[in-house]
Amino acid sequence: GAVVSQHPSWVICKSGTSVKIECRSLDFQATTMFWYRQFPKQSLMLMATSNEGSKATYEQGVEKDKFLINHASLTLSTLTVTSAHPEDSSFYICSAPRTPGADEQFFGPGTRLTVL
């Protein structure tokens, strides 16, 4: 079956630094990927839609300049948390449908970010 990977699986960084998280579709091409954020014991909130070859679409309230998304190829989307602060500490999860409207979306295993 389709697999979506994320790297790194966890990262600890100092406040003020930038962190890049990669999301890869391993055996299919994804023109669209989604980035979600999940705070401890809370739900997943959609942050943005990553579109291959064009700008990402951000959900209301998500800072574009803080969460930079680049969909560099049909198998890779990256999320960069710029000037990270402790309140950015969260579980970041990406997903991708094999094809638009596919029966199932494939979720990555998530990246746990801790900002000290």
Added chain:
Amino acid sequence: AQKVTQAQTEISVVEKEDVTLDCVYETRDTTYYLFWYKQPPSGELVFLIRRNSFDEQNEISGRYSWNFQKSTSSFNFTITASQVVDSAVYFCALSPYNTDKLIFGTGTRLQVFP
């Protein structure tokens, strides 16, 4: 507004009990999709089911069953004869028409005790 409500925050049952997880959704779309996902302690989401808005047939898959009722905007999930391995957080989600993005409910944490 599009919204998914899972009123049950936590449920605890003893093994072999049946348990139903409730999900109520709001949308003005006539075409939409509903999902259930399981999130075990590892954090990785496990797909359980997708149902489109035109298919109100109940579905059974092993010990899992789903009851979709458009009249009450509900898509409830029942686990029969629960097992300890069913312990996880379960999310109901809505995908609006013509998009693959998901609107998640707040989740229900299920604990099954031996």
